[in-house]
Amino acid sequence: MPLAAKLSCWLAALQALTVLGLEISILVMVLKYVENVFSSWSSDKGVAIYFMLLVIASLYGVFLLVGGVLNGDTIQIIGFSVFNLFAMSLSIFRYAQVHAWLSDDVVAGDLVFNMIKREMIASIVIMAGMTVVFMVLTYFVFHSFGWEIYKRVGADMKIRRMYINYRLLVLLLKLDFFVFMGFAVSYIILILKSSDPEFGITIALVPITLLVLSMAFWSLRRESAIMMWTVVVLLCASTAYYVFKCARMYDPKQERKYATQKPMMTYYTIVSLVVIAATLHQAATCLSNFGYGLKERIEITRGKRSDMEQIQDYYVNAAGDRRMNLDG
Incomplete structure (x- = not known):
């Protein structure tokens, strides 16, 4: 190290x-x-x-x-x-x-x-x-x-770019976990009352968010296109949710509820929107990379065969054919 x-x-x-x-x-x-x-x-x-x-x-x-x-x-x-x-x-x-x-x-x-x-x-x-x-x-x-x-x-630039996108999405999912949990807890305790209709909805969103993030990790590892498309749709819904919350903070009818916490909650909502938008972009990017050899390369290097001389040196081209990597 x-x-x-x-x-x-x-x-x-x-x-x-x-x-x-x-x-x-x-x-x-x-x-x-x-x-x-x-x-x-x-x-x-x-x-x-x-x-x-x-x-x-x-x-x-x-x-x-x-x-x-x-x-x-x-x-x-x-x-x-x-x-x-x-x-x-x-x-x-x-x-x-x-x-x-x-x-x-x-x-x-x-x-x-x-x-x-x-x-x-x-x-x-x-x-x-x-x-x-x-x-x-x-x-x-x-x-x-x-x-x-x-x-x-390996040295293949296409695989390396796909791997960087893969790792970036993993990082963003970890950041999503923190920003959403922080937002949900702050919103429930600082803004909502137990009698508010949003109270139960916001609490229910916590396990749903954990499920969505778990789905994203699983679909990324397995390169499941159907599951990743589901995650993309849910991330779009999450983006709409944060936009709704941000607009609600500046609704004159809700001004009293948010009066003391508006600056902090607005900032946190904007940060959450930026992270989710970046996650959505990376999820779509990784989805487009499915089926081009990254999954096989990662599986090979994940403890099964660590010696680079034993790794098959190939990549999968756009037509789905395997080609030898001359850089190896």
């Missing part, structure tokens, strides 16, 4: 522990000095939700990075750096939202905010600085692991 990869893993773990410590400190001070923190349904629970999102994002980032390093997956390692940037943006929104909440004289004054201000700024600075460090380390890791793609799929 390259030194840059080891260093990235250790720094990601250190960042997660540091953020966890800071967030626990913030939550403890809020619970200690702010009365009736959980008295109302939405706004007062915001600090707990932001705490949860930042901690889980830091831990999930470690999962992405370690998984990418252990598998020699440069796409996932690059994705971790982008994900860490997203987590940092959440910490910035958290600062603004908590400041707005604690500025309300009914809840608390500036005293509590000044107590937790340093910890919130420290989280932002640490995550911003570590994002820059991770991007630099990713550059070195990318060059160290560049040989891995060649060893796995």
Whole structure:
């Protein structure tokens, strides 16, 4: 394992522990000095939700990075750096939202905010600085692991492009899991009440989303065109769902419900839309690559025969015929 990869893993773990410590400190001070923190349904629970999102994002980032390093997956390692940037943006929104909440004289004054201000700024600075460090380390890791793609799929450029699209879709599906779960939990706790018709629908969407993501992974591995088409249709429906939610936030009739959480929820909805749109594009791209030899090449390199000299060196052309790869 390259030194840059080891260093990235250790720094990601250190960042997660540091953020966890800071967030626990913030939550403890809020619970200690702010009365009736959980008295109302939405706004007062915001600090707990932001705490949860930042901690889980830091831990999930470690999962992405370690998984990418252990598998020699440069796409996932690059994705971790982008994900860490997203987590940092959440910490910035958290600062603004908590400041707005604690500025309300009914809840608390500036005293509590000044107590937790340093910890919130420290989280932002640490995550911003570590994002820059991770991007630099990713550059070195990318060059160290560049040989891995060649060893796995050979020198044929067409197969290599298909493999990169394959790995990119896997990464996007993992990001989909985080952004949807974060959105669903935040929406249920911060916005909805148990009497709202959307409450049960949003809860039901959680297992449905897990099923769709599992279907996507399975169809990608098996190159099942029917299943992938189903996933594409469901992703289109998911895109429409997020567009509906975003429009609903700015419906004058719903203004009171979203008043305190509109900036954060709007941002999260837009990020979710971008990730789902990218997933939809990659799913269609991978679907068009089905049947051109990538599945066979991946199956060969997945522990059955690791020696490159034993791998059949072929590719499948557009007519479906196998041709020898002269680059091998």
